[in-house]
Amino acid sequence: MTSDLAHTTARDILRLARRRQRLTQAELAERAGVSQTVVARYESRRQQLTVAALQRLVAACGYTLEWSLRHAPEAGVEAARDGRFSGPIGRRLVGELDTVLAALDGIGATDAHVHGGVADGSEGAGCPVLIGVGLPPDLDIRSVMAAAGRIGLAIDAHVTIAPHDRVADYGFHDEGVPLTPIRKAS
Structure with missing residues (x-):
C-alpha cells in the first residue's frame, strides 16, 4: 500500500484498502462489525473517521496502518x-x-x-x-x-x-x- 501514498485522506485510504481486496461496502461492513451505511458515510465524507475506526476497517481488509510521529523542531532557520x-x-x-x-x-x-x-x-x-x-x-x-x-x-x-x-x-x-x-x- 505504500506505493499509493498520494491517497492521504482517511476516506482515500479506506477506499483503496477495500477496493484492493475487491470487497463491497457491505462485505467490509460485515467483516468489521459495522453497518454498510457507516462504511458508505465514511467513504462519502459525510462522517469523519477516527484513527481507531480507520485502523479497524483497514484491518478488516487485511492491512495494517503504520503511523509515524516525528518531532518537528520549533527552532529552524x-x-x-x-x-x-x-x-x-x-x-x-x-x-x-x-x-x-x-x-x-x-x-x-x-x-x-x-x-x-x-x-x-x-x-x-x-x-x-x-x-x-x-x-x-x-x-x-x-x-x-x-x-x-x-x-x-x-x-x-x-x-x-x-x-x-x-x-x-x-x-x-x-x-x-x-x-x-x-x-x-x-
Whole structure:
C-alpha cells in the first residue's frame, strides 16, 4: 500500500484498502462489525473517521496502518522558509539547529552565518559547511575545532567555524545566511 501514498485522506485510504481486496461496502461492513451505511458515510465524507475506526476497517481488509510521529523542531532557520538550506546537508542543519546553536553558544560564538552551497541550496555531494561567527578574542582554537566536530557529527558533514573576517580566506565572499530560530507565525 505504500506505493499509493498520494491517497492521504482517511476516506482515500479506506477506499483503496477495500477496493484492493475487491470487497463491497457491505462485505467490509460485515467483516468489521459495522453497518454498510457507516462504511458508505465514511467513504462519502459525510462522517469523519477516527484513527481507531480507520485502523479497524483497514484491518478488516487485511492491512495494517503504520503511523509515524516525528518531532518537528520549533527552532529552524529563517532561510528555510525561502528555499535556502534545501539540500540534504542544509536540511540536516535545520533539523539539528538546537544542537548547532548549543555548540556555538558553548564557545561564546555570536552572529552565526552559513556560507556557500549549503546556505543557498546549491550544495553538491560532500559540500563543506562554513559557519562564520563572532568569537571571543581569547578563545582557544581547540575549543572552536571541538565545536565544529560536534556540529559535523550532528549533521554528518565537514564543518569549519571561522571568524567573520576570515571567511574570505575560505573562498566565500557572500554575506552568508544567519542561523537564527524561526519565529512562530502568529
